[in-house]
Amino acid sequence: MSTSKVYLIRHGIAENRADNAPDENRQLTKEGVQKTRKVANRLHLMNIHFDLILTSPLLRARQTADILQTAGLGHKIKESTSLVPNGDINNWLNWYQQWRQSGGHCLALVGHQPDQGNWAEILVWGEPKEGLILKKAGVIGLVLPETGDPVGNSFLFWLTSPKLLL
Template sequence: MKTPSKVYFIRHGIAENRADHVPDEKRQLTKEGIQKTRKVANRLHHLNIHFDLILTSPLLRAMQTADILQTAGLGHQIKESTSLVPNGDINNWLNWYQQWRQNGGHCLALVGHQPDQGNWAEILVWGEAKEGLLLKKAGVIGLVIPETGDPVGNSSLFWLTSPKLLL
């Protein structure tokens, strides 16, 4: 019998400001962003959290965040997903997720962007995005996804933490 899976939505760390000379996909974590994200990752490690897979947006700041999570020992494998780019498609991700679960996946980190991360969590819990969950940079939302059936509107929120509480 399959057990419910856990999905952790993790927003990328503090990144460079938007500027005309830096394309959005090339914005990288700031020095402060790297330091705070490392502290959050180390705290998650001390809480014995481990991911079967770290799935990340291909944007540089998200990939850097995923690398920090991996370096802290939270997961061995990182994979990029275009579903996690800003305004990504949750339905594409849900199709991917069902396959991943069938192949034995249990605990997943999704590294991406706000407001998408908060909206996706709301869709999975309440069946619709209400734009009420604000995920701070390097913050974490944890959901339990049911083992069978449609996860949309049937998932449970078990964790919503700002990075300040993890530092």
């Protein structure tokens, strides 16, 4: 079994929070769709391809995942409640171990900030430090170890603002 790459991708620019409107129904703005498409197309030009795009079920994240799929970055999308705001990384880690055993090597996680930054810090340093800020449609790339616990044993190979990909 070889190492795997995990790309944490924050959803694109979404509608502002409205009073009495459910957060899970906020969708990408027109600008958010355009910028996310540009980022996805750039990732495609870089020959990045995901075995699976795992996404938060919230609308703005699902729309981002759909844009990634449309750009040819992956054929399969699956929703995970672990990726909702304040989702449980331990539930995801259990899922991840099974996914790796089934042969997965390159995974996109589409979710929310600060969770995406905190999860990256947990995987790299073993604890959240709240120092990694992932901009909307930004990308963090991690390499997780071949065997053993990825918490504190992964390494960061990529952190980029969407501006650098536009």
